[in-house]
Amino acid sequence: MKKEYIIPIFVPHLGCPNDCSFCNQKKISGQTKMVNAEDVKKTINYYLKNFKDSNKYVEVAFFGGSFTGIELEKQEELLSTAYDFIKMKKVNSIRISTRPDYINKDILKRLKKYGVKTIELGVQSTNNYILNRSRRGHSFEDVKKASKLIRRYGFVLGHQMMVGLPESTRNDEINTAQDLIKLKPKIIRIYPVLVIKGTRLEEEYLSGEYEPLTVEQAVEISKDLLNMFNSKKIKVIRIGLQNTNEIADPNNENSQVVAGPYHPAFRQLVDSRLWYDKLSNTIKGINSKVKEVKIEVNPSDINNVVGHKKINIKQIDETYDTNLIVKSNAKVKPGKIKLISI
Numbered sequence: 001m002k003k004e005y006i007i008p009i010f011v012p013h014l015g016c017p018n019d020c021s022f023c024n025q026k027k028i029s030g031q032t033k034m035v036n037a038e039d040v041k042k043t044i045n046y047y048l049k050n051f052k053d054s055n056k057y058v059e060v061a062f063f064g065g066s067f068t069g070i071e072l073e074k075q076e077e078l079l080s081t082a083y084d085f086i087k088m089k090k091v092n093s094i095r096i097s098t099r100p101d102y103i104n105k106d107i108l109k110r111l112k113k114y115g116v117k118t119i120e121l122g123v124q125s126t127n128n129y130i131l132n133r134s135r136r137g138h139s140f141e142d143v144k145k146a147s148k149l150i151r152r153y154g155f156v157l158g159h160q161m162m163v164g165l166p167e168s169t170r171n172d173e174i175n176t177a178q179d180l181i182k183l184k185p186k187i188i189r190i191y192p193v194l195v196i197k198g199t200r201l202e203e204e205y206l207s208g209e210y211e212p213l214t215v216e217q218a219v220e221i222s223k224d225l226l227n228m229f230n231s232k233k234i235k236v237i238r239i240g241l242q243n244t245n246e247i248a249d250p251n252n253e254n255s256q257v258v259a260g261p262y263h264p265a266f267r268q269l270v271d272s273r274l275w276y277d278k279l280s281n282t283i284k285g286i287n288s289k290v291k292e293v294k295i296e297v298n299p300s301d302i303n304n305v306v307g308h309k310k311i312n313i314k315q316i317d318e319t320y321d322t323n324l325i326v327k328s329n330a331k332v333k334p335g336k337i338k339l340i341s342i
Contacts, residue, residue: 003053007091009043010064011035011078020124020135023199034074037081044085059117060085061095066122068098068107079114086115093117097160101138103146108153119150120158120189126179130168135200140179147183158237159185163221164193164213164261166204170221177228188229189238192218194247194260202258215269218261223273240266265308272307279305279312282337283320293322294340296329 012034044060051058060082067075085091095118096111103119111119125131126140150157159180163173180188195205195212204210213221222239229236241247243264248255250262263269283293297305305326306313316324332338 002055002057005047005051005053005056005058006095007044007047007058007060009035009040009060009062009078009082011062011067011070012065020137023196035078037077040078040081044082044091048085048090058091059093059095060091061097063097065097066099066102067096068102068111075110076114079111079116083114095120097122097158099138100142100146103149105149105153108149108155111155112153116155118156118158118187120160120187121146121150123159123176123180124162125165125168125172126176127168127172130165130172133166144183147185151184156187157183157185158187158189159183160189160191161225162191162193163218163225166201166210170224173221173225174228177225181228181232181234185234188234188236190222190225190236190240191238192222192240192261192266194241194262195258197256197258205259212260215261215263215266219266219269219273222266222270223277226270226274238267239270268304268308271304272312275301275305276307276312276315278337279316279324280319282339283316283322283324286342290322290342292325293342294325294327296327296332296338296340297336298332298334299328299330300334302326302328 040060048058062078062082079094082091082094086093094114094116096116097120100121100123103121121143123143124134124136126143128139131139147157147159161173161176161180162168192213193201195201195210201210205212226236226239240263245254246256247262248257249264250257250259279295282295283290286293295305307315313324313326316322327340329338
């Protein structure tokens with residue numbers, strides 16, 4: 001199997017027609033200068049030099065704004081530079097992210113010409129009231145139309161959704177996941193809302209109009225969403241914003257995060273919570289009261305089974321008065337538990 005590598009190139013927030021209440025891409029990415037062809041070339045060459053595997057799949061990903069909303073000349077400058085590396089067989093494909101209302105047939109034909117394979121849509125919610133409340137400037141109808149077009153033109157469809165938007169409830173977020181599943185994306189990103197400096201949401205937070213989710217609340221809903229997407233074999237490629245100098249603990253003086261469910265290992269918290277449910281069900285399935293349970297799991301699952309700072313081991317002990325011993329066994333399939341002894 002080929003090792004997959006992503007070369008991220010951040011395009012400043014120039015392609016979006018409006019500022020959503022939660023968004024300040026310049027502060028999130030830490031980048032304000034528009035990239036050019038030379039920047040793209042330098043970035044790709046830098047990453048290629050550091051990729052060690054010979055058997056690899058490399059994708060250039062334009063992140064950070066609504067790519068298809070920036071001026072056409074700039075789009076083609078960036079895309080053609082990346083496409084040169086595809087023609088040299090140093091890069092395999094290109095990925096872009098954009099708004100649902102910035103997709104049409106002509107745009108898709110142009111993206112196809114330059115070797116774009118994956119298009120991620122910033123959906124955030126499928127509830128039109130919540131979209132309007134967050135000043136998204138598009139509707140769920142735009143999402144449906146764009147998703148169908150993207151799939152019809154043979155691209156890999158990705159969706160990005162948020163939890164904890166103003167006035168959004170758990171039911172709204174479950175409904176959004178159900179709506180997205182029907183549109184058949186291949187990949188999903190789940191982003192709990194963080195309050196970022198310089199946004200309208202910061203004003204609402206400071207005035208008491210908006211209350212962000214706690215880490216616990218965000219983990220619980222994200223776990224349920226992950227379960228839903230996993231059950232439909234839709235790959236969740238990220239949960240939570242990537243930890244950077246800007247996206248960090250609000251107590252850090254360089255952090256742009258004012259409040260919200262920030263955690264440096266948020267994805268692990270969610271994955272571990274899923275495993276806790278599995279471990280709990282395994283112990284409940286044992287008829288007798290046990291003091292010690294030994295299990296084996298695949299090596300790739302060890303960290304999430306044990307949990308961040310061994311939280312799952314501690315909670316099993318506190319809840320069931322049971323000492324859980326976890327061993328590694330490559331013969332156990334990923335995602336499975338093998339009960340060894342009681």
